Amino acid sequence: MGYRTILAVLDTERNVGPVADLAIGLAQQFSSHIIGIRAETLATVPLIAPMEIPDPAAIEALQKVAQEETRAIETAFRQKLDASGIAYEWRAFVSPAGTSAESVLETARTCDLIVARQNDAKHEADNSADIETFILESGRPVLLLPFALSRIAPVRRALIAWNGSREAARAAFDALPFLKHAESVEIFSVDPPDMPRQNPEFAGADLAAALSRHGVKVSLHTESNCPTPIAEAIENRLSNESVDLLVMGGYGHSRWWEMLFGGVTRSLLESMTAMTLMSR
Incomplete structure (x- = not known):
């Protein structure tokens, strides 16, 4: 594939x-x-x-x-x-x-x-x-x-921004060719109790199991009661984990920078530090 x-x-x-x-x-x-x-x-x-x-x-x-x-x-x-x-x-x-x-x-x-x-x-x-x-x-x-990326490096570390939605699921599986070659893939969820489309206690677990069957080296990370906006939490995670590829769903709002999770500000894509794969 x-x-x-x-x-x-x-x-x-x-x-x-x-x-x-x-x-x-x-x-x-x-x-x-x-x-x-x-x-x-x-x-x-x-x-x-x-x-x-x-x-x-x-x-x-x-x-x-x-x-x-x-x-x-x-x-x-x-x-x-x-x-x-x-x-x-x-x-x-x-x-x-x-x-x-x-x-x-x-x-x-x-x-x-x-x-x-x-x-x-x-x-x-x-x-x-x-x-x-x-x-x-x-x-x-x-x-x-990203326009600020000075060197295009192979995708070794990937992060999937996961909220249990159709768009996020499609992005995850559209990214499979990258994920299968990555050294590590993290499924990242922020405040699952606020996400009605996923079980707060098992956020991303089924996706992790499905991806692992494709040979993806996957792990889960959840931030509960996050004190910062979702965009900032993702930005921090990208930076702290030296992520090469962000995978996320695209949502049908009036402007492209408002797509992630239906309400995350344009700051996430304006301050893009990693290549970003979006699907809808």
Whole structure:
């Protein structure tokens, strides 16, 4: 079992290197085929007063900039993949409305894993709406790479954020190719009495048993009466245990950073210290 088709989301030229390197490493591990995707949305154009007619010159200039960026991204991606010897293909889409991810969902739904990079608000436009669309609408697991991660290391230690929900269960089993190769996997629950979908006394026990039958080296850790918010408790656990991969469910709230457990703040993904696999 592995990720045989990987979709690499290449939204900016700055992200091509890190995303391509991660996809190549996974492809070497799982004998994968990589699909590189660039999905651009037609920009809002200035209007000419008083008739509010779109300015043709502005439209042409914006389209030219977008096309040049797409060509630069494609060139950088092809150079990376040609040097690696990995089987790959390139696809570019233009969406007339909505988020750019909408136009690539048909492709995304046929892949085993979607790889993207966490948004870096200091250097690039906000791509959170696109990531939200992939997580909520693709039906496939999304692996997010932290922008602050300077080196992509193999997944040796993984943590499953567990609340007994359908989304958390799907994420756990979508992550099996990683979990089976990890040296240790921890199922982490916070205040199980407040989680109606799991037995407080045996939080994660059935999941641990199921994963162990797949050969996963799994352990359980529960924090009861946790004095900190769930997001902070998870962040602390990731840091204290030197976790390489966080596995968690994606929930259908209005913004992608509010998905975990239906109410955890955006701080968890903004301060991302480990690769994060999300499923819904």
